[in-house]
Amino acid sequence: MGFTKRPTFRVERDSCRCIDCGVCVRQCANEVHYLDIDTKEVLCDSTNCSNCRRCVELCPTGALAVWGAPQETSGNAAWAVHDIRAIQAQANSGGILLTGMGSDRPMPGYFDRMMLNASQVTNPSIDPLREPMELRTFLGRKPTVLQLDDKGKPVDLPPQLELDVPIMFSAMSFGSISLNAIKSLAAAAESENTYYNTGEGGLHRDLYPFGKNTITQVASGRFGVNIDYLNAGAAIEIKIGQGAKPGIGGHLPGEKVGQGVSETRMIPLGSDAISPAPHHDIYSIEDLTQLIFSLKEATEYTKPISVKIAAVHNVAAIASGIARAGADIIAIDGYRGGTGATPLRIRDHVGIPIELALAAVDSRLRDEGIRQEVSIVVGGSMRHSADVIKAIALGADAVYIATAALISLGCHVCQKCYTGKCNWGIATQNPQLVKRLNPEIGARRAANLLRAWKHELKEMLGGMGINAVESLRGNRLMLRGVGMMDSELRILGIKAAGE
Amino acid sequence: MKRIRIKEEYCIGCRLCEVHCIAAHGKYKNDLIKTFKRDCNRPSPRIVIEEKEDTCFALPCRHCREAFCIRSCLTGSMTRDPETRLVHNEVERCVGCWTCIAACPYGAIVREGRHTKIAAKCDLCGQDPACVKHCPNDAIVYEEVGEDDHYDACNHR
Amino acid sequence: MVTIDARGVYYMHLNKRIRQALKDGALEIILKNVNGQRYIADAIRGNFSFSIEGVPGNDLAAYMDGPHIVVKGNAQDAVANTMNGGTIIIHGDAGDTLGYAMRGGEVFVRGNVGYRVGIHMKEYQEQVPLIVIGGKTGDFLGEYMAGGIIVVLGLPDDMEPVGNYCGTGMHGGVMFIRGNVPDYKLGREVQKTTPTAKEQHYLTGIVSRYENYFGLEEKTVGGMSFTKLAPVGIRPYGNMYVKF
Amino acid sequence: MTHVIIGNSAAAVGAVEGIRQLDKESPVILITEEPHHTYSRPLISYLLSGKVTAEKMNYRPEDFYVKNHITTMFGRKAAAVDINAKAVILEDGGRVTYGTLLIATGSKPVALKLPGIDSESIFPFYTMKDAFALKQFIRDGMKAVVLGAGLTALKAAEALTTSGVETTLVVRSRILRNFLDPGATEKLSLHLSENGLHLAIGSEPVGITGENNGLSVRLTDGRILACDFVVSAVGIEPNKELIEGVQIATEHGILVDQALRTNVPGIYAAGDVAQGLDLLTGCQRVIPLLPVAYAQGEAAGRNMAGGNAVYAGMNMNAISFFGLPLISAGVIHEEPADEVYLQKSQTEKMYRKLVIRQNRVVGYVLVEQIDRAGLLTWLIREKVNITGFKATLIDGSFNHACLPPKLRREKIAL
């Protein structure tokens, strides 16, 4: 077929400002910019532009802009441009549409329709800048009754993760993101006393020193899982599913399996790393118990075991089963969650909103009287601290952030992670691109993000007259819904605004 | 004393350091557009990116403890500041004989511009290096070093 | 040598006792009257040996790295789950998902095994896991297989040695099946060839080890030829997706 | 201990700085027949052409000796050394006793022996005084003949040409043959001609005739060059009169070891007068170059002050004529076993030659594109094994990123 590929984005160069320094040429892995040998001018061809905005950000004179391509006008109210483009792409290739990041469709969300409370007169709001404000959070199974021995000392408590801020970095594997990106998150987690998650890609040797801030993940591919790996972190997470691709396995193409990834995943250089859709030792809930306890046995009951699932229709019952299967933490990933690569239709059409899933799970566990036996961590597009605090009010113990963390490292959400050409050095294994992310800077920025959100959390808590985050946990009276149906309010367990 | 330290592992080869170095030493101080569009005598960058395949890093003058450029200088224009211990070239006395270029093991001394006969080198921009300020990846940092930690490979002979 | 009577002992307590015995310096542990206790030798590393009398429970030797285990009886599901190294000799049958995601070490099963054996088996550098099955296997043998070696002897020679969907999604490693495997039983990612002379020689060694381990007479395993199953390519799904 | 330095040029200044690095206290006496402050001798051609003023000739600032607490004895010529009494005897009869002594008397022009050479219109070109004399003399439109093919002769010829004097350079064999290979000489010759300097190559003067109204220089090839004056710069030789009759070992110059010591304890020599170690050959050789002089002086100074410095010099020269820069270092004339890599442009002046011996760079010549020549000098000086990045040296793309990581890190301390 002889059609010329049309650009999705249009790069615009202001020649009055361009000094032909060539920084853009050197920074674009998509080879959009180039130096014309004859004229010695820097020019560009937008065809492969992914709108990652690296050139825009690094251009020293601000000469560049990237716009949505103006020729895309053929869509209409019934047939959106992206639908038409998808059909064209599939007609060309016969393939499954692959995409990255979380959904870019306007998926209904509830955080924005829940408003927080603030104290007025009948109780005081607290000034978090000057008065103590506690965010310390423990994740892990809590006994129903605090057992004291004869001397009044507490009897052994189950292992806990201790967080200074109820925000953790969600699972992102080495392979899907670069080692420098992981190092950034690990160091930020260390400095802010929280945790990052290895994802299913194993633990690179450089990351072992961050063990006390590491959650190691065991997924269906079992990459890099050995005794050292299981013992390296503070907790182990069994990954069943993720919000961006519930029911779907993972697939790291062989070209991303370089020396470091190969060593870390313990697979041959250049081979595909395929994670099966299910764990093949878990075909039923009692098998989950088996895996949970095999990990507890392996680590001699010293680490909490988390089980991560995607938010799907029956999530409350599933979560109850997971709690009863012996998990210490349940991580639930909502349908707006991100990923490095996922089939587009799965990402955009499978799963349920995290707010409803969380509310349903929290309520269900309370109804069954086992809420204290398991901690709930939610993720899936936690965009800012208000999402975090609303999640906690709905009943979450802590949240996972991933996309927000990557944005703090430089990600511009161009959704091209799966190409391996991330110009920001994040979703790539190309050494020249990887070094673009200085983990010292990355760590600083990710830690800044956590600190900033921490301040905001404290401010919002203070406004509600609460000085310890546990007093907000499941405190749904602090939320009111706007513009929701009764069924939604009921599931969320909140009142309508004005009630 | 503070010196520039380079971090090879984080240099992304964008050459923004060179661009900003040029502007910082040009007559339209720090104005990139005027420097590049209006100054046909714009200075040479005092910092260059060394590049080969996957490796790249910036390399400015090291202000060596045992500086070949000072020893070699025919006019005595290349001197060491007794206070800052920085090596600098007194341009009024430089005649552009280029002996320093022949001597500098780092290739950190350049011919200024296209028409002058003056050797140019890193002067740390008066303690606020433009390259450091504009490096997007902290691959060039400006930090305190001890006299003995001075990055210097010239003191063999 | 330490002998532990496992009759009626809950697995947590049994495994705790095993770990304690190893910490106390035992190199060889005999477990008597085992019946269903899970996780025996789970994540044990070192040059220990276990003799298990009875039927060990699921996840025998999960994550294990080094020990030598002899099971004098049948084993249940998920033996050698994510195992990293060591040897397991099972003097009977074994259940489903034996050797799931196994990265190193060897498992010899005298009799039959269940479904999904060797699923997602891997290899890394000098670690090349080996599963030798004396009898027949269930479906999905070597599914997702990414490395390692599976040998199926199919004894006795009365019916086809493997089940359906053999090697679906296989993208690494190799399987040797004694006797023929009809094409319809193979995943489309697998191709069938004849072992090379070198591989034949290797298989001869495997067969004699098998006979040795289980005290069988030489030539118990007859001369039927092996079929070699290997992945068509290491990128089975490379063209499935269109970048959008 | 009193340190005495005889001389006032690069080696002497180097010695002052070398001594003062280690010894801020001991008395240092500097004896020189020159009546003025230290100046940079290579700049005399710049002085002649008007590119620098006399004030800017200073090799070090005016207060240099004062600041370094040096007792200077300007205009006092050292006539002899009494090694037994450890004293320098001055021409005017004075005596200066020393603890350590540095002889840095430099070199002097080789006197050309030629009929008619004693004419008043024949100028030497070696000292600032010479340059001033010549500068006073010349007028726009004059004609000059410059005798010699070395740096001094060429710089003088360039300065004269620039000053509007029609100049002919008489060269016996080849221009700058100590510094340039024939290929580079060719490029340079072309450039010189293009810039109006006449070259009379392959001939020698056999006599000079005429007086004030004009001179005629007769050449071996029969040509007669009419001119207003002649500049003679046919070479230099170590200025070692001072030690005649003293038991200080000499060959061409004063023999010194790598610590710049002569055979007499306490006596050092540095600069053009010294015949010191050549880094490349390991032999002793006079290397009459300012950087070498300074470095020898500095090392000698450190050793005089009780230090432990060693120095081996090497050929390294940077110069430019009419804006065309040239740099050469090390071995310029290859031996048969050496590998030679040449790059030259047909149309431009660019020329690049690399001499490689046993996987080490031993010499190079660069014309026009001289940037970062110091990297090559470093390779020569450090005798770096270039296996692994040789190709980049050959194609000219060599930079620090081409070095093996370990070596790179050692060098740059990244």
Next chain:
Amino acid sequence: MLREGDIRIPSGCAISGFINRKGNTVSGEQIIRSIALMHERSNGLGGGFAAYGIYPEFRDYFAFHLFYENHAVREETERYLNKNFNMEMGGPIPTRKTTGIRNLPLIWRYFVKPKLELLYQDEMNTNEFVVERVMEINSSMPGAYVFSSGKNMGAFKGVGYPEDIGEFYRLEEYKGHIWTAHGRFPTNTPGWWGGAHPFTLLDWSIVHNGEISSYDANRRYLEMFGHKCTLQTDTEAITYIFDLLVRKHGLPLDVAVAVVAPPFWNEIDRMPPEKRAIHRAARLVYSSLLINGPFSIVLGSSRGIMALNDRIKLRPLTAAEKGDFLYVASEESAIREICPQPDRVWMPRGGEPVIGLLNDQALQAEEEEGMLHMAVGERTSRS
């Protein structure tokens, strides 16, 4: 309009209480004077009292105080009571006509014991049985509300200023060794008698000044363990928290205090290891029972009283001692009104409980299996 109990109404208040540690009884006249002095702190929409030791002749019986909306409900409730309990005595609580008191419900009192056969049948202890029945009545019998259910104690409350309520219930005719009182300032006018303080369960009673920001977190946790928070009031939740921690989970009172008003983590981190372990464990296990927001409470029980401030002391509390008497109140003046010359007056720190227990002799008379375990000193101080 929704009735109180259907919605949550924040309110401000005055509290007062005292104990005679020897168990000597005094009449209700004193506590009325004390709470009346703080008239300005209430707005006439709620007042109430708890008194301990007032029914010595019925010491072994649970004294149920109930509000009824009408006689039909009363009869239905009495049928339920009779089915579950052996009733020793029942009838209206004596009141007097008082100008400040209007819209009064039926107010009845019963002295009951659980039917033994039901206890055996449900394999329950007596307290558990009583709690379950009280919850049952309060949550599923509209128009009936048990507002007091302990032994040898009783709550007396209603809509009105506390001094009027005291007069209405003729409290000067009762003699008790512990008295607590409450004057209420709710932020709307529901006029429901059940919403007044004290809130009680078994012999727990609580009077409370302040509003709990953590209410829903506390409530949802409590509800996992069978406490139905029917009244949408934080005070009720506090009662249940102590019931859960001390009675059901058997924790010492100081550990319960470490749960509801814990030191900040940075203080805990600085504690010596053993103390740190218990505080850490208490906060970790019962994080949902931290009472956040301003409060001062007086918790009454048959063992004694405990007054407690929230951990950053957002509400006032003063304590005083004179002989065997321990007084606590929102304002010092309320104490001096009835005890002009105390031996000692102090203001406790935030989170530092003031505890007054009956001494052993007095306790012996009050002992009851499975009740309180205030195994702590008279005052615990955490620093």
